[in-house]
Amino acid sequence: MTDSESETRYLEDIRERTIDCGEVTVSADDIVKFARQFDPLEIHTDPEAATESRFDGLIASGYHTLSLSVRRLVDEVRSERAVIAGLGIDDVRWHEPVRPGDTLSVETTILETQPSEGDPTTGIVRERISVTNQSGTEVLSLKNRELVERRDTENQGDGR
């Protein structure tokens, strides 16, 4: 292991705690750009038509809010974690609309870490992710399960 990798967090290094993953502000341009590519419904792509909807204006695609939140998680947590792969997400709920100018705060709470059954080199991290807007209202929540390397023989300073 080189010095530059010395902060990698393996399964054994991950503690049950809540981690602030910072903020992201969403612009109308961002909302429209994402939605044109992935979720082209008028409430996400057409500010004028959106004023006629139940939401009384443009709102972000839920998949945009989700992706923006993932970016905060990657920057603050996953890029240091020895992540192998995301296994799945559960209970994804869009509680309130996200509107242009909203600033979203992302935090994750580690619920549990456990070694994989049948593979001594990996383990699973379970966490709950919560996204709130500038008024403190939760706009998105979900649970995440992720496969992570264990700090075992291979990773204990054997020069790898």
Place this chain on the structure above:
Amino acid sequence: MTDSESETRYLEDIRERTIDCGEVTVSADDIVKFARQFDPLEIHTDPEAATESRFDGLIASGYHTLSLSVRRLVDEVRSERAVIAGLGIDDVRWHEPVRPGDTLSVETTILETQPSEGDPTTGIVRERISVTNQSGTEVLSLKNRELVERRDTENQGDGR
């Protein structure tokens, strides 16, 4: 209701059946572009570094696969449906990696439609979405819950 809106599908028009939502082919450029913005882990952004990973090459962010699948659903199903909002998704599972050049087929199976409790103008559609690659291997599955308008008094040719 104008003629151009005459194909809108309200809750009562939605049948329990499986709908083919077409295909999308994923390029290495698409994978890297999405990941740089939303999920910048090396296995998604750096083809060279990715060859050293357990996946032996670049793979798409799971959120990219999810967003691409949503686009197929919007184009084939949701743009004709009187969708109000996505309520949530459950049991999102990335079964196998998606690689550059893969062609993904998206289909959705309507599991259930039911009127909302306490709001006679809306109802909920539950569906299971399945995404398979060109080899017929399922790469992603999830369940979706969506709020949809009912074809009630307001929507029965009253000129709205």
